[in-house]
Amino acid sequence: MKSNYTTFIQKNYQKQKPFSSFLPGIAGKKGIPLWSFYVNRGQVITSFGRRDKNGAILEFFPANAAYMYTKTIGFRTFIRVNGIIYEFFKEEGLNQHLYVEKESVSISEINETIELKVTVKYFTLPNEKVGALVRKVTFENLSNRKRHIEVLDGLTQILPSGIDYGGFKAISNLLQSWMDVDFKPGYAFYKLRASTGDSAEVSEVTDGNFYLSKLEDETVKIIADTRLVFDMDTAFAKPYGFMYHAFDAFVSKPQVVVNQVPCAFSAFSYDLDKKVTLNSLVGYTSDRGLLDEYVEKLNTEFLMEKDLENSKLHGEITQAIETETAEPLFDAYLKQCYLDNLLRGGEPFPIETADGTASYHLFSRKHGDLERDYNFFVIEPEYYSQGNGNFRDVLQNRRNDTLFHRFVKDHNLWHFASLISADSYNPLSIEGIQFEYHSQVSHKGLEEFLKKPFTPGSLYKKLIDLGNSDNVAETTMKIVLKSSKPVIKASFGEGYWNDHFTYIYDLIEGFLDIYPEQEESLLFNQSKYRFFDNHTDVLPREEKTVLTKDGKVRQYGALAHHHGDSDWLLIDQKPVSVTLASKLLTLVLNKYGLLDPAGIGLSYDANKPGWNDAMNGLPGLFGSGVSEMFELKRLNQYLLKAFKSFESKDIEVLKPLVDLIHAYQNLNSTGFALWDQRTTALENYRAALKHPLSLARISTKDAIKVLERIQTDLEVAETKALEIDPVYPTYLTFEATKYEPILENGQPKIGNYKLPLVKVLAFEMKPIPAFLEAPARYLKQTKDVEKAKVLYQTIKETELYDRKMKFYQTSVSLDAYSNEIGRIRAFTKGWLERESNFLHMTYKYLLGLLKAGLHDEFFKEIETNLVCFMNPEVYGRSPLENSSFIATSTNPDPNKHGQGFVSRLSGSTAEMLSMYKEMFIGKKPFSYDNNQLTLAIKPVLHHRFFREGRVSFKFFDTKVTYINPKGLNTYDPNAVITDIEVRDALGTHWIKGNVLNETFVKAIREGSIEQIILYINLRN
The missing domain is CATH 2.70.98.40 (Glycoside hydrolase, family 65, N-terminal domain)
Incomplete structure (x- = not known):
């Protein structure tokens, strides 16, 4: 090979x-x-x-x-x-x-x-x-x-x-x-x-x-x-x-x-x-x-x-990530990752609509393939084709759209935040965007067609079928779309995973990295975020806590489906819309209410676990996720900081949310009683959503008080988690040690799950052995480099690190646990999600190292963890293509050790593009301070990537080149950008230092700067 x-x-x-x-x-x-x-x-x-x-x-x-x-x-x-x-x-x-x-x-x-x-x-x-x-x-x-x-x-x-x-x-x-x-x-x-x-x-x-x-x-x-x-x-x-x-x-x-x-x-x-x-x-x-x-x-x-056209088409699609380093295999790998990422998330295509520019994502598909034979993929056989997908998958694979396509802006955030329901769960199946026509039909032959939602591809075909030429059909399509509004299409699917909300902040972060000056407008000035209605309720404890035939207390049958006429939450028969600030506050308050009886993880109370689907038994075991707690802490921390920056704002929220805030402010218990009080408050809020609703106004000052309490509780949760396991537990379960039956007419009440219902009076916490997920999520949000380094070194000494293969695996051994934790336990060791190198999670961990500031550690780890640097004889396929998982040395078949399985379409590509952003551009390249917009690129590149002292990549339409004559690691404290050369239509501009002013920032966003050359030298 x-x-x-x-x-x-x-x-x-x-x-x-x-x-x-x-x-x-x-x-x-x-x-x-x-x-x-x-x-x-x-x-x-x-x-x-x-x-x-x-x-x-x-x-x-x-x-x-x-x-x-x-x-x-x-x-x-x-x-x-x-x-x-x-x-x-x-x-x-x-x-x-x-x-x-x-x-x-x-x-x-x-x-x-x-x-x-x-x-x-x-x-x-x-x-x-x-x-x-x-x-x-x-x-x-x-x-x-x-x-x-x-x-x-x-x-x-x-x-x-x-x-x-x-x-x-x-x-x-x-x-x-x-x-x-x-x-x-x-x-x-x-x-x-x-x-x-x-x-x-x-x-x-x-x-x-x-x-x-x-x-x-x-x-x-x-x-x-x-x-x-x-x-x-x-x-x-x-x-x-x-x-x-x-x-x-x-x-x-x-x-x-x-x-x-x-x-x-x-x-x-x-x-x-x-x-x-x-x-x-x-x-x-x-x-x-x-x-x-x-x-x-x-x-x-x-x-x-x-053949040439096909090659050119794919070349044009991937040119957005054109990169030139001393590692040409890595450069080609980035292009393949970009391609596979858009195959799951879609390639943004700008469409001018009555609501402004919408991003219509072309070429997307659900990750069904020969090894994922359980997934029913769809590739629409029409012009301007888009396919189906799952909420988590599509959202995370669009995470970096704003980095590559300046017209996307907040479109993805609007799309996915709108799909969060008032109880902060979301539909699974994402069915793309359609359009509704909002004008008088003046185009002959389209009268009936435009009465229903349509896609650009179906409209274009209709126009061609009416005898229009390609140019006329395209022009007419654009005119019709300009008078149309985008409509989000989704459906409940298979359930509520509690990690799905964790990717919303990634979209916020990606937007503000590029448009920091628009933060106030993003949060407070646009009441365009609806609440999706899944017509599926999460039942209160009294309706889903059951006693099994073998005498165990479990949480089964947590959802109830009901009929509904609209996909959206209605007030006075109209879909209610709020600002992003209101939507995020609703999300944070709902997820805070899920803190488990120990006050550490977020409970899986809705029949599904978090990221690791194969831990499907956790909800029944009153399981909770520490990973989701870390992500809630990250989101709450951002919202608290943003509200403090805009203290004089009022926010319109659903009236039951005001009552939930008051309930949280009055929490005054500890231990189990605190959990019971907090959960009751959340259940009362959910019950109120079923009644006629109205909106109420609160100030950011009032919201700050409850957000500060939440932040304190989440910091305590982080401390408690570390006391359980030095690498942080990912999953906790809880066994009922005391309970009483719920009676109806003097007899045990039977729930929807056809088992007797009980009320739990006390729990005993039982952690699951270490998984890689919680450390990866922790690293993404920590600012403590030394603490992160200790965590990294500790993980290297555990079974989370495969010493033979020199890469990471999802968890330590699960042999001591029964099949009740989920199908993961029934899988072969080192296979699928069980103790394998699940590439998406490994790449999350690598990104966490990079974000936590462990730069030397990151560049050491990628030598054996990025597939482009693996031996293809062992990997068994092209080193440019990711797999879902790689068999670890725990697998009983030594011939499979290091071999990749389940091809390509996975979240690993999104993590790789985020690593690319951190490596080549750095954190928060754009800044907005004192009404001044600036750009300061801060690369994190090892000297091995420089070929003859040069590295180049694309930033929007601008070619950016680093000149590093001394072969420095750019993250070395003594390595700085001393000079910047900017080339545009007017000539060459020289700037001392490492900051470009607002004039250049706007020119970069507009695509009018041809090249930027940054010179890296030792600090004086």
């Missing part, structure tokens, strides 16, 4: 550790995307299709099955030459190479016996009216004489459109009865004759999947009859039909394409001199008339142009 920094090359790839990955699925703003997965087996493409698993063109298999079936039902290449029939890429040959680039994947094989080389390249078709997978197969003659070859190349199985994922898995034999294939010159069209549902209404099916193929400019024979190819070999091991018949006889045989899953093979014979390329498109269309157009223009030149 090796990498040339942009292309990962795996030699003899079928003999290497198996891995799965995917093509990005980016087809450009005016293209139709497909999803496509590949593995390093066979001809690599294992499944692809439109929209989701129900749109599979090649059947979706989870990774373990894909490794088995790709060679059989995937793409195949049979060649007859000199009377010998050979299948390329079938056996695990010695001359087979895999080439992975960020926008494509290729394979090659050399057969020295028959003196032929076959190269296959795959990418998705960009900016076209149909979504298609491009397959370019080049046949190269390695001899010095012309050779006659006979070729059968294509897919062993191709599904007609309209076959749903579950249905095909369950009744594939039956579904063959509907399948049909239509042939036209140059292509085959795979469809169902009619709808397959067992209902009274039966509809005609007109859409379908297609296979187009040409040898250079010439059409070829397309074979869709699987039995014609394989005869009676139902295992598809050998193409007996092709083997036992002369080529002309084979291609002239009539095809029977019914009552079987069809294939899609190109058949041709050719006198090969040097090389020839077979070009194929496999995809979907609802407009069959388009296929004749693509048959006409499909040739080598067209696909060469599309």
Whole structure:
């Protein structure tokens, strides 16, 4: 295995550790995307299709099955030459190479016996009216004489459109009865004759999947009859039909394409001199008339142009993080992280609306893949495509949008803060943004269309379908959007995770790092933040504390769903909107009410845990999270400081919040009684939300009093946590030591969970062994460098550090605990979330080291913890691509130690981009003091990153270069920026010191400064 920094090359790839990955699925703003997965087996493409698993063109298999079936039902290449029939890429040959680039994947094989080389390249078709997978197969003659070859190349199985994922898995034999294939010159069209549902209404099916193929400019024979190819070999091991018949006889045989899953093979014979390329498109269309157009223009030149366009498209997307250091692999890794980050969070695209500039996030997708077979991903097959996602995932992967896209501003904050409910929980499923038209319809043909919410892609397609040219459609789309308002779409999903709120402050911090002068306006001047209504209540203790059949007191069945007509909290039948200050105050007060009986962690009171999903048993054990406490402390600390800066402000809040503030101010107990009093106050607030609501006004001065109390309590909580474990516990559980039954008519009351309800009178705290999460969260918010260093050194001496692999793992051993803590306990050690190197958490920890000021420690750790610096032979895949987890040395299979699993789309990319920001730009680059806006870049870079004393990166549209002639670590106390050179259209400007004034700040934000060069020298 090796990498040339942009292309990962795996030699003899079928003999290497198996891995799965995917093509990005980016087809450009005016293209139709497909999803496509590949593995390093066979001809690599294992499944692809439109929209989701129900749109599979090649059947979706989870990774373990894909490794088995790709060679059989995937793409195949049979060649007859000199009377010998050979299948390329079938056996695990010695001359087979895999080439992975960020926008494509290729394979090659050399057969020295028959003196032929076959190269296959795959990418998705960009900016076209149909979504298609491009397959370019080049046949190269390695001899010095012309050779006659006979070729059968294509897919062993191709599904007609309209076959749903579950249905095909369950009744594939039956579904063959509907399948049909239509042939036209140059292509085959795979469809169902009619709808397959067992209902009274039966509809005609007109859409379908297609296979187009040409040898250079010439059409070829397309074979869709699987039995014609394989005869009676139902295992598809050998193409007996092709083997036992002369080529002309084979291609002239009539095809029977019914009552079987069809294939899609190109058949041709050719006198090969040097090389020839077979070009194929496999995809979907609802407009069959388009296929004749693509048959006409499909040739080598067209696909060469599309290949370049695809590469350029991905290059333009990732140029925002163009970086030049002495570590080119690291530079390429940053680009891959940026790409994968936007695949989960989306690439911001500015849209002018009636409410100002909105950020419409293109190309996003839920992190479903072959190894996450449990997730049902969606890639919308439309222009300006956006997909689905989960609240936590999308939010954190948009954390750094303001750093790369100046137009985003507070859009993400508005989006996600609005989704926080009045009880401070949030929906799980994020379904993107749509638009509602707010004007008189003056565009012919759009009258009915604009009565409902729409996406830019659906509007653009509608305009094209009405006969408008591309330019007219785009112009009209912009006019319509200018009179429209963005509408947030989300749904409850699967539950309430208590860590989701912790990422809101990241968006605030990211915004204020770039726009500190807008803090007052951000907090107090815009009443645009609604409260999402999930129609799901968190029940009070008396309705969810149960006695199990084996005599244990547990917290089960914590949620109750109810009907609602609106997605938003209403006052007088209208969605209520407040300022961000009001929303954050509501959030802090709600989360403070969740402090556990020990006053240390935040209780998981709503059926779900925090970040570590696999600790799903914690809510039942009255579990709480110290990590969430640290994050609440960070948010409260910010809000307290902000309110003190703007003491004369009034805030409009929900009336029940005023009562909650008064209740908190009157807390006067200790221990269990204090917890009971505080929890009762929170439950009373939640109950009040069910009654007709109104707004009330409070002053920031009044809010400061309760925030100061909260801050004191959270500082005490931090101290108590450290007393439990020197690396801070992440999870606490509580066992009821005293309780009494709740009676109804003299009998034990049975709750919704069908178990008797009880009231707890006393708890005993039982901490869970150390996890890495709490230390990582602590480091992010601490300002005590020495304390952080002690914590770092202590962790290195625990099982949290894998000494063999020199990286970190999620927790110490969980052997002493039962399965009741969650499915994590049932997992194999060193696998998934259990005691593995879960990359997202490891990267959180690395970022924590950087933010805590442990710079030498950070740069030492990245040598073995960033995947770009890992040995690809051990890692088992491209060192440019993250995994969700890496097997640690605790795993019982030593062959898996250090190998990455579950490809790419994870929060680790967000953490890496945050590390990039801290390394290259530093903390809070923009400042606003005494009405003056300034920029002071403070890089944290080790001298190893400087090549000949230089490092460059992009800041918005400006190239920034550091000149470091003495090879200093920029974080050395004696290393300072002594001079700044600014180049713009007016020439070169020299500034002494390290601060740029407001004139330059505005120019940087506007993109009018070409280059900034900063000179680093020793302090005088």
